[in-house]
Amino acid sequence: MTDPLVEMKDVTVRFHGTRTVHAVNGVNLTLMPGETLSILGESGSGKSVTLKTLLRLLPENRTEIGGEVRVAGADVLSLDGRALANHRGGVVSMIFQDPMLALDPVYTIGDQIAEAVMRHEGISRQAGLARALDMLTRVRIPSPERRMKAYPHEMSGGMRQRAMIALALSCRPKLLLADEPTTALDATVQIQILLLLRELQREFGMAMIFVTHDIGVAVEVSDRIAVMYAGEFVETGTVRQIIREPRHPYTKGLLAANLHGAVKGERLDAIPGAPPALETKPTACSFAPRCLVRQDRCETARPPVVNFDPGRMVRCIHAVEPAMA
Amino acid sequence: MNPAFATASDPVPRPPLLSVNGLRKHFPLKGGLFGRTTGVVRAVDGVSFDVAEGETLGIVGESGCGKSTTARLLVDLITPDDGQILLESRRLGVDLDVRELRRHVQMVFQDSYASLNPRLTMEDAIAFGPRVNGMPAAQATALAHELLAKVGLEPRRFAGRYPHELSGGQRQRVNIARALAFSPKVVILDEAVSALDKSVEAQVLNLLADLKKELGLTYIFISHDLNVVRYISDRVMVMYLGEVAEIGPVETLYANPTHPYTRALLAAMPSMDPDRRTQEAPLSGDPPNPINPPSGCRFHPRCAKAESVCSAGSPGLFKLPSDRHLVACHAAIPGSGHSLAGVTA
Ligand SMILES: Nc1ncnc2c1ncn2[C@@H]1O[C@H](COP(=O)(O)OP(=O)(O)OP(=O)(O)O)[C@@H](O)[C@H]1O
Ligand SMILES: Nc1ncnc2c1ncn2[C@@H]1O[C@H](COP(=O)(O)OP(=O)(O)O)[C@@H](O)[C@H]1O
Ligand code: SF4
Ligand code: SF4
Ligand SMILES: [Mg+2]
Ligand SMILES: [Mg+2]
Secondary structure (H helix, E strand, C coil): CCCCCEEEEEEEEEECCCCCEEEEEEEEEEECCCCEEEEECCCCCCHHHHHHHHHCCCCCCCEEEEEEEEECCEEHHHCCHHHHHHHHHHHEEEECCCHHHCCCCCCCHHHHHHHHHHHHHCCCHHHHHHHHHHHHHHCCCCCHHHHCCCCHHHCCHHHHHHHHHHHHHCCCCCEEEEECCCCCCCHHHHHHHHHHHHHHHHHHCCEEEEEECCHHHHHHHCCEEEEEECCEEEEEEEHHHHHHCCCCHHHHHHHHHCCCCCCCCCCCCCCCCCCCCCCCCCCCCCCHHHCCCCCHHHHCCCCCEEEEECCEEEECCCCCCCCCC | CCHHHCECCECCCCCCCEEEEEEEEEEEEEECCCCEEEEEEEEEEEEEEEECCCCEEEEECCCCCCHHHHHHHHCCCCCCCEEEEEECCEEECCCECHHHHHHHEEEECCCCCCCCCCCCCHHHHHHHHHHHCCCCHHHHHHHHHHHHHHCCCCHHHHCCCCHHHCCHHHHHHHHHHHHHCCCCCEEEEECCCCCCCHHHHHHHHHHHHHHHHHHCCEEEEECCCHHHHHHHCCEEEEEECCEEEEEEEHHHHHHCCCCHHHHHHHHCCCCCCCCCCCCCCCCCCCCCCCECCCCCCCCHHHCCCCCHHHHHCCCCCEECCCCCCEECCHHHCCCCCCCCCCCCC
């Protein structure tokens, strides 16, 4: 049996400062090599923090991380020095909504990619440049030879996004983390990038965790979905399970809010209220204040985590029997 | 008036509430050492449409196509280079003055925070406009409380709060209340729900529907979210590089898009069905910018159906036999010379 590529066990992330933020509250995740998962959630639910934990990108002095994080056999939370440097970019790589977070404005695209490959793989500059050209071709940047010498600001939005992907994949990572890489793009460009990622993921056989607030995007790029609310996964399953048999009240509300099955002229089944502030550690169901099928016990204790089979989880008292509103 | 407004159930064409004819706005492009004009951005280039009383017109198109510029022209935040704006058949600058237009046509923007003065409480923010327009202070405050309640914010809790003490969804409710303080006929919502989280967006969409019914409002709803536009709009206008590509009843347009760009835009929507994921991107490359747009049909460099007639001349909006459906594409215009079009008109 193959070992999982990613294992997160009871991961918690807390930020200390003028106020404490309980950003991630007990995330469990297993991802096999080559698998694709979308984390679906609204702003502030902890999606980006979860990704950054996997790359150890959070500010060390103010962040308290609990639990266990293993990627490709390594204990991520204890990595340092060379091992950490190799982990970032070599084993795990990340792409962002804003490509300028990944691209350096003062170097040409070709040099940046070549430099990254030389550093991680210790190959010659010549070989690095050859890899850069190969990557720009694979992400289908038109006239890649010419674009090797272009600076990021000389490219259009969609092209910069492709260049960032080329850079992220240049060292053949085992895991790609994608933090809403298409959210700021126009519709006709977004679909190009989604299809490109789907194709490259397959071609490179890498695993991918894709963060989005758009269910349609999750459907296009992933096999599985984890729905995140207030720093927790409230439901996980295959894309089909989440879309066709959602069990958690929040997932159902999110589908309705995405106008899934909305009827024109009829009111939407909107979830009332807003997400919690995350200033305290959750001691009840975090969704209870907004939940239309809550019961008294939802507000006094943490709801049970019901695992149906590996990868299918619902964190709700109604997980087994459907709730009556 | 545009004859496209006659419908089967409505034999006498209703005059449109708001009407726009040949609207144009070009922005000079400054550059070089002395800030000389080096080009021109054709942000809005000959846009015409009508909005009937009580309907919701959706406007869609990719960034830079001129949606917000159109909206800002409609409320005279910027002055058009050319074209006419008519409200209830009265023409701006002739028998309709700017103050009246602005009172009747209100706007809500995407950025709920930037739209509110950080030093004004919510009740003052809402009462400000009416007061400037001569309403006594006590009456304006009472109105503000009434409007807060109307948009679902309990006045007792929210009247004294400042913008930073509200969530994005609550701030957007205040912006809607502020627009309503003038008892407008038309409300333009420019990406007004786009920055909100989905669950909050659904609440605000419900609120907009309630207000429309209660106050008999007319909406112009600008959004990049084609699902939301389909849900909320009666008619939809598709813009491309400063021009109208297609306009028609929402279901006709979504079920039977005629302009190749409309088709591409709809085909680019992510699938919600895991068994029918998108297999091919409908267009390649990025949308061009409206500086020096292509000749003829502006979509021709990206259009799979382009023929020589397409780069030679601009198609102009053509009324299709089906009701109130207009499209600017040679392939749909009989006699245009395009091989896919019929020969006679
Ligand atoms: N460096 C930090 N210091 C303090 N709090 C933080 C930090 N980074 C994130 N947070 C808080 O952690 C929570 C989760 O943040 P995160 O960025 O993961 O949300 P998200 O789901 O990615 O949201 P969005 O979609 O808006 O990016 C939020 O309450 C956020 O304010
Ligand atoms: N004040 C301005 N000066 C120069 N260009 C402008 C100005 N306002 C808008 N534009 C340009 O006009 C075009 C249309 O803009 P806009 O209507 O804002 O697009 P959108 O459809 O995204 O709302 C864009 O290319 C934009 O950059
Ligand atoms: S545990 Fe209770 S409050 Fe939480 S989602 Fe389930 S029913 Fe609602
Ligand atoms: S006019 Fe020609 S180029 Fe333009 S959309 Fe129609 S077929 Fe395509
Ligand atoms: Mg984020
Ligand atoms: Mg805009």
